[in-house]
Amino acid sequence: MACNQKKKETIMQTQKQVTAKDILGNPDYQAISYGGYRKKSRDSQPTIPQLKEDMKILSAMGIKVIRTYNVQSKLPHASNILKAITELKNEDENFEMYVMLGAWIDCLNAWTDKVPNHDVESPNNASEIARAVDLANQYPEIVKVIAVGNEAMVKWATSYYVQPDVILKWVNHLQDLKTEGKLSKELWITSSDDFASWGGGEDKYHVKALEDLVKAVDYISMHTYPYHNTHYNPEFWHVPNAHKGMPDTTKIEMAMERAIKFSQKQYDSVTNYMKSLGVKKPIHIGETGWASVSSGQYGNNGSRATDEYKQGLFHQQMRAWTNRAGISCFYFEAFNEQWKDAAHPNGSENHFGLFTIDGKAKYPIWDLVDEGVFDGLTRDGNTIRKTYNGNKVDLMKDVLVPPSKDEVMATH
Structure with a gap:
């Protein structure tokens, strides 16, 4: 009994000591973007038992860090995830899952019938940040x-x-709270945005506020x-003209390498x-992914x-690169979510999930099914089985070769 108690204390102590610095860039802490919505509207919130089911599935495939997107008052999704993880940790002392908590940021008049004012922020941003602070303080071990904004x-x-x-203002606010002891000093603050927004693209993004944000x-x-970008x-x-004679699978594999x-x-x-x-700071990938269905x-x-x-090729190669390079990759995303483009069931936004x-x-995770990592786990009563009944020949019937250079030039 004393031995078990000592082991439990050691595990708890180890988990409490894990910080963002330990997690990010560590291939032992695989990351993913997560939304648990099953229905065509976010008005239908997944239950805590459903979220616990999802966390068990993700944990089984080696995921230990998930990313959420907002803490809006009408959408208790993020807070329910934190409750679900807490329950799982209480049920199993070895269960380990951490969260990159997103706080949604908008401009004035966003998502209304008024013209968005991109130079003025939404008055809702302050309460969104406040809720994120409260949750971070309520669940410091998770x-x-x-992340300020998506x-x-x-x-x-x-x-x-x-x-x-605007992003700089709220990042500085959170950093000040850390300095004042009102947030954990180990909590890392960032903003999750397109590579261009981080100065990797056009010069129009290279402004003083961005320079200050990179430093903050x-x-x-x-x-x-x-x-x-396959479209844009x-x-x-x-497919280059020089590759015309290659087998179709080779053309596809080379395109995915590109x-x-x-x-x-x-x-x-x-x-x-x-x-x-x-500036010298870590750079991690907050989002990248590849859809499996698109009618567009x-x-x-x-x-x-x-x-x-x-x-499957993208997921495999992206994981291989980022793990090798010490980059965290919050792969987008864990499960399909049909609310993202509810009017178009076959819209690509609904089909980025690995499930x-x-x-x-x-297909990207058929091998995990073969390995039995999902044995005994279900999602809404369904056992975890392969798409296409695991028949790769049937799957390949839906696979098209990228256009040739001549075809691309003819349509652009």
């Missing part, structure tokens, strides 16, 4: 990072983006989506901008980028 500075987010000085955060959380910037994606290099180039561009400011511009009539096979909504494991 919340290891607060793609809140990138100018293509026309519904809600703000200027960098504990690390940079950047997003990179070669998937979207297809030069890297097309996709990874595309992300690496974006990562390097942010690194170079940071260094140009005389990434699908059969567009860039032909979308299917589970390509998703379907009913708990089927997509």
